[in-house]
Amino acid sequence: MVGGVVxxxxxxxxVEDRTVHFRLLHAQDFSPVRxxxxxxxxxxxxxxxxxxxxxxxxxxxxxxxxxxxxEEVEPPASRDIELCRFVPPALIDDRWYDRPYVLGPDGDExxxxxxxRALARKGVEGVARWVMRKKQYVGALRASDxxxxxxxxxxxxxxxxxAGVEPPARSRPDPKEIRLxxxxxxxxxxxxxxxxxxxxxxERVHRLIEAKAHGESVEVEAPRRxxxxxxxxxxxxxxxxxxxxxxxx
Amino acid sequence: xxxxxxxxxxxxxxxxxxxITFGLVSIPVxxxxxxxxxxxxxxxxxxxxxPVGREYYCPEDEQRLSxxxxxxxxxxxxxxxxxxxxxELASIAPDMSRDIELVRFVPLxxxxxxxxxxxxxxAPASRSTKAYHLxxxxxxxxxxxxxxxxxxxxxEYLVAILAEGGILRAETLRFADELRTPxxxxxxxxxxxxxxxxxxxxxxxxxxxxxxxxxxxxSDRYAEGLSELARAKYDAGRDVVGAAPLAEPExxxxxxxxxxxxxxxxxxxxxxxxxxxxxxxxLRDLSKKELYERAKALDIEGRSKMGREQLIRAIRKAS
Numbered sequence: 001m002v003g004g005v006v007x008x009x010x011x012x013x014x015v016e017d018r019t020v021h022f023r024l025l026h027a028q029d030f031s032p033v034r035x036x037x038x039x040x041x042x043x044x045x046x047x048x049x050x051x052x053x054x055x056x057x058x059x060x061x062x063x064x065x066x067x068x069x070x071e072e073v074e075p076p077a078s079r080d081i082e083l084c085r086f087v088p089p090a091l092i093d094d095r096w097y098d099r100p101y102v103l104g105p106d107g108d109e110x111x112x113x114x115x116x117r118a119l120a121r122k123g124v125e126g127v128a129r130w131v132m133r134k135k136q137y138v139g140a141l142r143a144s145d146x147x148x149x150x151x152x153x154x155x156x157x158x159x160x161x162x163a164g165v166e167p168p169a170r171s172r173p174d175p176k177e178i179r180l181x182x183x184x185x186x187x188x189x190x191x192x193x194x195x196x197x198x199x200x201x202x203e204r205v206h207r208l209i210e211a212k213a214h215g216e217s218v219e220v221e222a223p224r225r226x227x228x229x230x231x232x233x234x235x236x237x238x239x240x241x242x243x244x245x246x247x248x249x
Numbered sequence: 250x251x252x253x254x255x256x257x258x259x260x261x262x263x264x265x266x267x268x269i270t271f272g273l274v275s276i277p278v279x280x281x282x283x284x285x286x287x288x289x290x291x292x293x294x295x296x297x298x299x300p301v302g303r304e305y306y307c308p309e310d311e312q313r314l315s316x317x318x319x320x321x322x323x324x325x326x327x328x329x330x331x332x333x334x335x336x337e338l339a340s341i342a343p344d345m346s347r348d349i350e351l352v353r354f355v356p357l358x359x360x361x362x363x364x365x366x367x368x369x370x371x372a373p374a375s376r377s378t379k380a381y382h383l384x385x386x387x388x389x390x391x392x393x394x395x396x397x398x399x400x401x402x403x404x405e406y407l408v409a410i411l412a413e414g415g416i417l418r419a420e421t422l423r424f425a426d427e428l429r430t431p432x433x434x435x436x437x438x439x440x441x442x443x444x445x446x447x448x449x450x451x452x453x454x455x456x457x458x459x460x461x462x463x464x465x466x467x468s469d470r471y472a473e474g475l476s477e478l479a480r481a482k483y484d485a486g487r488d489v490v491g492a493a494p495l496a497e498p499e500x501x502x503x504x505x506x507x508x509x510x511x512x513x514x515x516x517x518x519x520x521x522x523x524x525x526x527x528x529x530x531x532l533r534d535l536s537k538k539e540l541y542e543r544a545k546a547l548d549i550e551g552r553s554k555m556g557r558e559q560l561i562r563a564i565r566k567a568s
Contacts (some may be wrong), residue, residue, distance in 0.1 A: 002292040004442050004453070005449065005450065005453045008535055012265060012396065012434050013429070014363055014428055014429050014430065015423065015427060015429070015435065016426070016427050016428065017339065017427075018424075018426060018427050018552055019404065020253040020323065020403065020483070022321040022322060022323055022333065023321070023322050023323070023324060023330070024305065024320075024321065024322075025319065025320050025321070025322040025330065026309070026312075026314060026318060026319065026320075027317075027318050027319060027320045027463065028307075028318065029307070029309055030320070030330060030332060031307055031308060031309045032308075032322070032330075033305045033306065033307055033319065034305070034306055034307075034308050035303050035304070035306075036303070036304060036306055037293065037301050037302070037303055038301065038302060038303075038304050039295055039299050039300070039301055039420075040299070040300040040301065040302050041299050041300070041341055042507050044314070046295045046301050049332065049518055050295050050296045050360065051293060051294075051295065051301065052293075052294050052295065052296055053291040053292070053293065053294070054291060054292045054294045054298065054490065055289075055291055055292075055475065055476070055478075055479035056291070057291060057480070057483050057489075057492075058478065058492070059492060060456040060491065060492050061483065061489055061490070061491065061492055062292055062298065062488075062489070062490050062491070062492045063479040063480075063482045063483050063487075063488055063489055063490075064294060064488040064490060065291075065300050065475075065478065065482075065488070066488070069478060069482075070475075073471065073474040073475050073478055073480075074471070075470070075471045076546065079256070079514045082465040083457065084457075084463070085458070085459045085462075085463065085466065086454050086457050086458040086459070087458070087460070087461070087462060088460065089362075091461065091462050091525060092362075092462075094360075094362065094365050094368070094411075094420060095283060095284075095365075095420070096356070097362040097363070097365040097388045100362075100363035100428070102434055102436070103428070103432055104431070104434065104436045105436070105437070109437065109440060110440075110442055110443065110445065110446050111437045111450070113255075113440060113442050114442045114446035114447050114449070115454075116439070117442055117447045117450070118447055118450035118451040118453075118454050119454065120377065121447075121451060121456065122451060122454050122455065124454065124458055126454075126457075127463075127466055127467070129426075129466065131470075135471065136469055136471040136472075138466070138467050138469075142360070142362070144361065144363070144409075145431070146439040147431045147436060147439070149335075149363060151314065151362055151363060153380065153467065153470060154284060155467060155468065156301045156464070156467065158284050159283055159284060159285075160281075160283045160284070160285060160370060160510060160511070162370060162413070162414065162416045162418070162511070162514065165414075165416060165511055165514055165515055165518070166414070166415065167382055167414075167415035167518050167519075172382070173379060173382055173383040173386060176387060177383055178333075178383065178387060178390070179275070181271075181383050181384070181386075181387040182387055182390065182391055184271065184272050184387075185354045185387055185388070185391050185393055185564045186259075186391070188351070188352065188353055188354045189354050189391075189393060190353050190354070190355060190357070191355060191356075191359060192353075192355040192356070192359040192360050192396070194361075194364060194422075194424070195425050197396075197398065197407050197424055197425065197428060198424065198426075199405045199424050199426070200345075200398075200405065201341075201342050201345060201398075201400050201404070201405030202405060204337065204341045204342060205333075205341065205403065206451065207341075208337060208338075208341050209325060209331050209333065210325075212331050212332075212333065212451070213325055213329070213331045223434065232274060232380060235272065235273040235274045236272060236273075236274060238272070238273055239271070239272020239273045240272070242272065242273075242491060243272060
């Protein structure tokens, strides 16, 4: 898949769903609700085989596409990941990254790990295209700790760009405030360590569910208040002091 | 409670409203999704082109249900459901649902791309935008992004706040335990690779290395084919139906009117001429729930008992 070189790979989702999944219940009798598709005009249920997809031409017209027509424009099924080019990672906007996949070797470890090594040494990411579940995907191929990873990319035109929006000149903060704010950022500076963060709330939700299941009353924590009353500069000065204090302790 | 955008609501709907705290400085903000629905987001219709939508119903009595008829339940064991209310979910984390406290500042390039989940834009939600601009400028000057967390609708989000061109934006991030690693997947340890193989790969990579992107490679040719097909049928007058505003997108994709979002951002930033009364002038466009969120961010006492008009008055006074 790289300029005549073939690297057999397997694709694994890199995302593990750890969300606490709730079911929606009817408040009256607590029976789990179901979803159905209904015609908006008369509220009648529409059976699956009568469903069609319609393409919006403009705000006034839709074109109904028949299943056989949709099939015709489907990308042809393929098991290849095509690499178009390699670029410096800085060219890929963080907003484009969507869903990550881990690639694993499929029979030929040497070429798989060789490519991972080559990408790491060259410091580039690949622009890849492939077809999965009848859809065309574009992704970034990158080396991560000696392995290969593929992250699907959103299209640039899907991202709301703020390039044209300019903040007004009259709200420039004064230099003293900027200095203090920079000191505060410096006091809180650290390397990004993902293991430092835990979904604490998920744990609290599980505790809440357990407590309720055992008929216990649920404690409600009172909100903390730590708002400063003074002006921006005073707040900043106090924050810098507090942040530095924390560092030493 | 169903988390689907309702078409009758204002197009630019805040995903979350609350306060960014930076030390003791608080910045009230609204978070808006920065991903728009894809142009080919198709509508569901029946065979005759009538709009089709999803609805919830109770299998017991076939009754159609609206948001007010629904509660959340967690299935602890098969058949054993524990009902959990929105109030309880909010009460177990009172601060977490109102504030994003920036507790770390890190270099953006240190965040591995697999952590990025969804991009958002941040619009100031108070009349004074001074603290908003201060944070944006400071982050740009230091080249750092702020990290914090917030809670919404029963989820905690890890979030990076970034600044770009004087505007704050955010990326929600995955938690480390939400990502599988080669070890957890069970991939073999990287073996010793003959340098010959690595060299051959490096050559192949070098041959294809460029210093710019090609937008054509990033485009969706399938979507183009689909759009061409639809336009051809439209020109031929085949299967054309009136676009009922009720027809729902096929997939539940986020996205609102981009133009409106940018205009809102400009008004809030005070860039556009009618910016002065912005934050309060458009309060009337907000839903009661959004007004309530705004009141919550401003710590307005007695907000839960207020009606729409009272909320608007109280928010105007407080911001």
